[in-house]
Amino acid sequence: MRRVRPIASLALLALAGALPAQTIEVPIQPKATYLHASANDMATDAVAIPLSAIPAVSGQCLRLISLGAMDNGPSGDTINSTIAVFSASATLLDKSNLHRVVDAIDAGDEFISAATLSGNQPTDIPEDFRVTSALQADVVVQIPVGATHVFVCNHDSQYGDNSDPNGDHRIQITVVGTWTELGTGLAGTSGVPQLDGTGLMLGNDPWTLTLTDAGADKGAWLVLGLAEVDAPFKGGLIVPCVDILLGPLSTGPAGTISLTTTWPAGVPSGASVWTQYWIQETPVAAIFSSSAGLKATAP
Ligand SMILES: [Ca+2]
Ligand SMILES: [Ca+2]
């Protein structure tokens, strides 16, 4: 088990050397919640984690994952089911209110929280999202504009009977890379080719570019650049500086290309790579379609 030491009032767990620089771990108090709780549920208040403690700001992406487990009452110390919500303040109203996080800001996919066990009272607020469950290991979410804090808590219908006997339940929050679409692309006979990227850009992890909707069996070129030029070309816009041109590749019968490489370690924070696909619509004429540009920025 990782050695820990308390930092400041939030008791942020120590950052082990193996963790990325912008990572924090914070204990999840088993009885704490930001959701409405019934009057006879001895729930406590969830603590707002300041984004400055990570540190992270609006526009950056975070990976949240809860680790360890708590005892929800009947099930033993086995439950890891957590939710979170961003806020523009640390304010949390009394548990008698439904919308307790008064400055909540929507982010991620909406999670519908369960009614209270006692009284079957509604608890759902529209701004929060799932972090970890039996079906979902973690979540990557972009910090919305204006957010300064994030609340994290267990998802339960009764909090007062919860405990964490071995004290290992915690939220780990890491700043990860950001993908940004630039421009709109240039339509071909199959519409506008779509370019998507996946990867956290933490270093030595997979980094994948996927082209879809490009039309079957066409020649395609992947443009990679270390700067953005937005130069007019063939009726569209070349977004990246053409530092690397990879092709011709074939879109195959499905009209797709997926390439995976390894994002290198040691890329400076904020450094970006611009990418874009150009697809030759006909082999005999210089008629092209293109995806939008896609910028990958290191955390
Ligand atoms: Ca535990
Ligand atoms: Ca419980």
Ligand SMILES: [Ca+2]
């Ligand atoms: Ca909700």
